[in-house]
Amino acid sequence: MWLINSSVGRKVVMSVTGMALILFLTFHACMNVVALFSKEAYNTICELLGANWYAIVATLGLAALAVIHIVYAFILTAQNRRARGAERYEVTSKPEKVEWASQNMLVLGIIILLGLILHLFNFWYNMMFAELFPSIHYDPAPADGFGKIVTTFSNPIYVVLYVIWIVAIWFHLSHGFWSAMQTLGVSGKIWFNRWRIIGLVYVTLLMLAFLVVVLAFAFGIAPSLCCDGGSCCEAAQACC
Numbered sequence: 001m002w003l004i005n006s007s008v009g010r011k012v013v014m015s016v017t018g019m020a021l022i023l024f025l026t027f028h029a030c031m032n033v034v035a036l037f038s039k040e041a042y043n044t045i046c047e048l049l050g051a052n053w054y055a056i057v058a059t060l061g062l063a064a065l066a067v068i069h070i071v072y073a074f075i076l077t078a079q080n081r082r083a084r085g086a087e088r089y090e091v092t093s094k095p096e097k098v099e100w101a102s103q104n105m106l107v108l109g110i111i112i113l114l115g116l117i118l119h120l121f122n123f124w125y126n127m128m129f130a131e132l133f134p135s136i137h138y139d140p141a142p143a144d145g146f147g148k149i150v151t152t153f154s155n156p157i158y159v160v161l162y163v164i165w166i167v168a169i170w171f172h173l174s175h176g177f178w179s180a181m182q183t184l185g186v187s188g189k190i191w192f193n194r195w196r197i198i199g200l201v202y203v204t205l206l207m208l209a210f211l212v213v214v215l216a217f218a219f220g221i222a223p224s225l226c227c228d229g230g231s232c233c234e235a236a237q238a239c240c
Contacts (some may be wrong), residue, residue, distance in 0.1 A: 007079060010072050015180035017069040022173065022206075024062055029209040036216055039146040039223050046145035051131035059128065070113060077106050100171070108172045115165030122152050146223075153217035162214050166207050173203040 035042040049055045123145070130142035141147065152158050177199030182192065216222040 007076070010076055010079075011183045014069060014072045014076065015183040017065045017072070018176050018180050020065050021062075021069060022177070022203075024065075025169075025206060029206055032213045033209055035146055035149055036213060036222050042146050042149075043144060046127065047143045050143050051128055055128065056132075059124075066116070070109070073105070073109055105172065105175065108168050111165065111168040112172055115161065115168065118158075118161060119165075122158070123148055149213075149217055150222075153214055156218070159214060159218040163211065166210050166214070170203060170207040173207075174200055177203055 031042075031045055034045060049058075125137070126139060126148055127142050127145060130137040130139035134142075153162070178192070178195040181195045181199070186195075213222075
């Protein structure tokens with residue numbers, strides 16, 4: 001099958017899965033922004049996306065997309081290295097028109113993968129997994145996504161790691177967006193630069209949405225976990 005065996009086919013798979021993941025990131029960013037305005041609204045969304053059949057199917061679908069995208073990325077990288085052979089060891093000047101992100105997609109991909117594992121542990125494992133297997137992972141409030149955000153970003157180390165992760169995703173997507181359009185054949189001479197600008201603006205706004213949420217909770221700008229009347233919250237261990 002040409003999608004698997006040919007270089008062009010693999011790039012098409014990479015592009016399609018990449019665009020699908022960008023759509024998911026868009027939904028995820030919109031969901032996260034809700035937490036900036038209302039704890040109750042955010043936790044309601046978490047409950048709707050909890051351990052039910054459609055959430056499980058969506059999770060499995062996203063996992064499949066991510067795995068395919070990552071595996072094909074490594075295959076294409078290895079293929080390109082074999083094609084260049086000994087040339088990659090030669091000392092040459094850096095091409096002026098080649099983006100930094102394009103030259104370091106593998107490194108960026110590894111950083112993104114490590115960040116994804118951390119994110120899945122902090123949220124998916126402590127929320128959906130806790131609902132699916134309560135006897136294995138006991139959590140009295142697995143759907144309290146707001147509490148998980150507050151707890152996670154009260155730790156400065158996590159804040160720094162998430163900022164690095166978000167920056168790496170921005171570099172990866174700023175190149176990947178227009179590259180996918182070019183691979184899918186919707187980027188001609190006229191639209192090539194247009195897609196680059198559209199992609200840069202879109203990806204920047206998307207990553208800013210994630211970054212604002214992280215920093216808002218890190219610096220205490222977001223809504224508090226504290227209960228009405230200024231009583232202490234067990235999750236936050238702090239008073240209003």
